[in-house]
Amino acid sequence: MAEKFETPVLGDPTERPMPVLIPGATADLKSYVAAPAHNEALGFPAQLVEDWKPKAIGLMGDLLSRYRSLQVFMDICVKCGACTDKCHYFIGTGDPKNMPVARQDLFRSIYRRYFTPAGKLVPGLVGAKELTRETLDEWFNYFHQCSQCRRCSVFCPYGIDTAEVSMAAREMLDQLGYGQKYCNEIIGKVHKIGNNLGLPPAALADTIEGLEEDIEAETGCAVKLPIDVEGAEVLLVTPSADFFAEPHVLGLIGYAKVFHQAGISWTLSTKASEAGNFGMFIGNYAQMKKIATRIHEAARELKVKRIVFGECGHAWRVAYSFLNTLVGPWDFLDPRYPVPQHILEVTNGLIANGGIKLDRSGNDNMVLAFHDSCNVARGARMGDRPGGQFVIPREVIKASVPKLVEMCPDTTHEKTFCCGGGGGLLTDELLEIRVKGAKPRMEALKQVVDSQGVTHMASLCAICKAQFTKILPYYGYDREMVVSVHQLVSNAIIMGNND
Amino acid sequence: MTTAFAILFYVATAVFVAGLAAKIARYTLVPAPLKIPTTPAPLTKAGVVFRMAREVVVFESLFKGNKPLWIFAALFHFGLLLVLIRHARYFMETVCAPVALLQPFGLYGALLMMAGLFLLAARRVVLPRIAYITGPSDWLLLVLLMLIGVSGGAMKLFAHTDIIAVKAFMLGLMHLEMRPLPADPVLAVHLGLVALLMIIFPFSKLLHAPGIFFSPTRNQTDNPRERRHVCAWAAKLDAGRE
Numbered sequence: 001m002a003e004k005f006e007t008p009v010l011g012d013p014t015e016r017p018m019p020v021l022i023p024g025a026t027a028d029l030k031s032y033v034a035a036p037a038h039n040e041a042l043g044f045p046a047q048l049v050e051d052w053k054p055k056a057i058g059l060m061g062d063l064l065s066r067y068r069s070l071q072v073f074m075d076i077c078v079k080c081g082a083c084t085d086k087c088h089y090f091i092g093t094g095d096p097k098n099m100p101v102a103r104q105d106l107f108r109s110i111y112r113r114y115f116t117p118a119g120k121l122v123p124g125l126v127g128a129k130e131l132t133r134e135t136l137d138e139w140f141n142y143f144h145q146c147s148q149c150r151r152c153s154v155f156c157p158y159g160i161d162t163a164e165v166s167m168a169a170r171e172m173l174d175q176l177g178y179g180q181k182y183c184n185e186i187i188g189k190v191h192k193i194g195n196n197l198g199l200p201p202a203a204l205a206d207t208i209e210g211l212e213e214d215i216e217a218e219t220g221c222a223v224k225l226p227i228d229v230e231g232a233e234v235l236l237v238t239p240s241a242d243f244f245a246e247p248h249v250l251g252l253i254g255y256a257k258v259f260h261q262a263g264i265s266w267t268l269s270t271k272a273s274e275a276g277n278f279g280m281f282i283g284n285y286a287q288m289k290k291i292a293t294r295i296h297e298a299a300r301e302l303k304v305k306r307i308v309f310g311e312c313g314h315a316w317r318v319a320y321s322f323l324n325t326l327v328g329p330w331d332f333l334d335p336r337y338p339v340p341q342h343i344l345e346v347t348n349g350l351i352a353n354g355g356i357k358l359d360r361s362g363n364d365n366m367v368l369a370f371h372d373s374c375n376v377a378r379g380a381r382m383g384d385r386p387g388g389q390f391v392i393p394r395e396v397i398k399a400s401v402p403k404l405v406e407m408c409p410d411t412t413h414e415k416t417f418c419c420g421g422g423g424g425l426l427t428d429e430l431l432e433i434r435v436k437g438a439k440p441r442m443e444a445l446k447q448v449v450d451s452q453g454v455t456h457m458a459s460l461c462a463i464c465k466a467q468f469t470k471i472l473p474y475y476g477y478d479r480e481m482v483v484s485v486h487q488l489v490s491n492a493i494i495m496g497n498n499d
Numbered sequence: 500m501t502t503a504f505a506i507l508f509y510v511a512t513a514v515f516v517a518g519l520a521a522k523i524a525r526y527t528l529v530p531a532p533l534k535i536p537t538t539p540a541p542l543t544k545a546g547v548v549f550r551m552a553r554e555v556v557v558f559e560s561l562f563k564g565n566k567p568l569w570i571f572a573a574l575f576h577f578g579l580l581l582v583l584i585r586h587a588r589y590f591m592e593t594v595c596a597p598v599a600l601l602q603p604f605g606l607y608g609a610l611l612m613m614a615g616l617f618l619l620a621a622r623r624v625v626l627p628r629i630a631y632i633t634g635p636s637d638w639l640l641l642v643l644l645m646l647i648g649v650s651g652g653a654m655k656l657f658a659h660t661d662i663i664a665v666k667a668f669m670l671g672l673m674h675l676e677m678r679p680l681p682a683d684p685v686l687a688v689h690l691g692l693v694a695l696l697m698i699i700f701p702f703s704k705l706l707h708a709p710g711i712f713f714s715p716t717r718n719q720t721d722n723p724r725e726r727r728h729v730c731a732w733a734a735k736l737d738a739g740r741e
Binding site: 018020021064065066067068069071072073075076077078079080081082083084085086096099101102105116117118124125126127150153154155156157158159160161164285286289320321322323324325328329338339340377378379380381385386387389390414415 | 522525526529530531532533534535537538539540541542554558560561563564565568572622626627628629631632633634635636637639702703704706707710711713714715716717721723724725726727728729732733736
C-alpha cells in the first residue's frame with residue numbers, strides 16, 4: 001500500500017515495551033475542520049468567532065458549572081502517570097500528548113490559568129497557560145485523537161475519564177465555530193435524513209427488499225424486515241451501517257432471522273434509522289437529546305411495546321446509560337422489558353429458553369476471537385449483573401461457533417482496547433492514527449492467530465467493524481476477518497419449523 | 500515565636516478548613532447530568548460504598564494499572580497514616596487506647612513514608628513518561644513532604660525537642676490559650692512546613708483526597724434503565740416536550 005506512514009510492527013501483547021516518547025509525532029495529523037454549512041446546520045457559529053478568547057473562557061466556566069465530572073477531574077489529577085501507557089494512540093504513535101494525562105493537561109493548563117487562584121498567582125509553578133490561538137489548534141488536533149474509549153479511566157486511581165475532557169473540549173470548539181467536519185456533517189445528516197449515512201427512506205426500502213429476497217433464496221424462509229409497521233411489538237434501532245455494507249448487513253440479517261424464528265413482531269423505522277448518537281462525541285447534551293428524541297417519537301408513532309438496539313458500541317452506551325435520562329420516561333412501553341434492550345440480550349434469552357435453536361456447524365472451520373467494544377465494555381451493561389456485557393456476547397458466540405478463543409487478558413473485558421476508530425475518528429483523513437491506534441488490538445489478535453489458529457474476530461459495534469475492515473489489510477490480514485456477532489448467529493440459526 | 504506560630508496555625512487551619520469546605524461545596528453543587536460510572540459498576544448504593552472503600556483503602560484501580568506505583572503509593576499513604584495517628588497524641592488531653600497502641604508503629608510509618616516519597620520522586624526522574632508530565636508543583640509537594648519527614652525524624656533521632664511543651668502548645672491552641680512553644684529551630688521548620696502544607700492543600704492536587712468521593716465514574720450506581728437520572732439543568736430542557 002502506498003501510504004505516507006509506516007504500519008507499526010506487532011510485538012508480544014503480554015510484554016508490551018514502554019513506548020519511546022516522540023514529541024510531535026502526531027502534531028500534523030488533523031481532522032478536517034467543519035465547513036460553515038455543517039456548523040450552521042447544528043446551530044454553531046459558521047467559523048471561528050472573532051471574540052473567541054473571552055467566549056472560550058465563558059464556555060469553560062459554564063461547562064465547569066454543569067458537569068461535576070469535568071470540575072472534579074480538573075482538580076484532582078496528581079500526575080501519577082498510571083494512565084500514561086494505557087492509551088492505544090500513545091502506544092501506537094509515541095506522541096506524549098497522546099498520554100491521557102498530557103491530553104487532559106491541554107485543557108487543565110487553561111483551567112488553572114483562568115479558574116484557580118494558584119494559576120492566576122503563580123502560573124509557572126502549577127502549569128497554568130494563557131489561552132492562545134495555538135491552544136485552539138492544539139486542542140482541535142489532540143482532542144480529535146482521543147476516541148473517548150475510557151480505557152484510561154479504568155486505571156486512574158480517581159477514575160478520571162479523559163473522554164469527559166475531550167467531550168468538553170469539542171463542545172467548546174463547536175461553540176466557537178471550530179468544529180470537526182466528520183462529526184458535524186454526520187449529525188446534520190441524522191437531522192435531515194434520519195441516519196448517519198444519509199440513506200433516504202426509498203433507498204432503505206430498496207435495500208431491505210433486496211435483503212428479504214436474499215434470505216429467502218438462501219433459506220427458503222420468507223423472513224421479513226418490516227419497516228414503519230405500526231403496532232409491531234419491537235422497534236429495532238440499529239446503526240445505518242447495518243443497511244449498507246458487510247459485515248454489518250450480515251448482522252442485520254441475523255437479527256431478522258432471530259425475530260422471525262422467535263415469532264416476535266418487529267419493525268424498523270425510517271425516522272429512527274440510526275442507533276448511533278454522535279451528539280455524545282461532540283459533548284453536546286442538546287444535540288444528543290435531539291438525536292435521541294427521534295427514537296422516542298418513532299416508538300410513540302409506531303405504538304411499539306419494546307425498543308431493541310442493534311450492534312453498535314457507542315450507540316449502546318448512549319442507549320443504555322443515557323436514553324432514559326435524555327428522553328425518558330418510557331412508561332408507555334411494556335414494563336416487563338428493560339428500556340432499551342440490546343439485541344444480544346434478546347438473542348441470548350431466546351437461546352436459553354429454546355426460543356431459537358442454533359447449529360454450530362453453520363460456522364464450521366471458524367475459530368473466533370471476540371473484540372470487546374470499548375463503549376459497551378466500560379460505558380454500559382447487558383443483562384442484570386455487572387459484567388453481563390462480557391458474558392452475554394460470549395455466550396451467544398459460543399452457542400454459534402465451534403470454538404471461541406480469548407485474547408490476551410490485558411486487551412479484553414474492561415481492559416479492552418479501542419479498535420482505533422471510535423469517538424469521531426472514523427474518517428479517512430485520520431487513517432494514519434487509526435492504523436497506529438489499532439496496534440494493541442492487532443498484537444493481541446496476531447497472538448491468537450499464530451498460537452490458536454483464530455480465523456475471525458467478532459465485534460458488536462458498527463465503528464469497530466468499519467474500522468477493522470479498513471485497517472486489517474495494513475497488518476496483513478483479510479478485511480473479511482471481522483464479523484458481526486449476529487452474522488455468526490445468522491449462519492448457525494436453524495430456520496423453519498423447529499418443533 | 501509562640502505568638503507567630505499560634506497565628507500561623509490559626510491562619511493555616513482557617514485556610515485549610517474554609518478552602519476545603521468551598522471545594523467540597525462546589526463538588527456537591529455542580530450536578531452530574533449523566534450516568535457515567537466506569538463499568539462494570541455496582542448496581543446498588545451499598546455496592547458503590549464497597550467500590551469506593553476498595554479505591555480509598557487498597558487503591559484498586561491503581562493496582563490494576565501499575566504495580567510498582569501501587570507499592571510506592573501504598574508505602575507513602577499508609578506510612579503517612581501511621582505517622583498521623585502517632586501525632587494524634589499532641590491533640591488529646593489523655594491519649595486514647597488505639598492511638599497509644601499504634602504509637603510504636605508510627606516510627607515504622609515514618610520510614611515507610613520516606614521510602615515511598617523517595618521512590619515516587621525517583622520515578623519522576625527516571626521514567627521519561629513521568630518526567631514529561633511532572634511540573635514544578637509536583638516537585639514542590641514532594642520536597643515539602645520530604646522536609647516535613649526529615650525535620651520530624653531529626654527531632655526524634657538527633658535533636659530532641661520538648662514534646663511535653665509542644666503538646667501543651669497545641670492543646671492550648673485548641674482552647675484558645677497561648678502556651679509557650681519551645682524555641683527550637685528544627686521544630687520551627689517542621690511546624691512551619693506543616694502549616695504551609697495545610698495552606699496549599701485546598702489549592703493543589705492534594706484535593707484528590709476529598710475529590711475521589713465525588714468522582715462520577717466511581718461513585719455512581721449502574722441503574723440507568725431502572726431509574727431515570729435527571730439533574731436540574733437537564734430537567735429544564737424537558738419542559739415543553741410533548
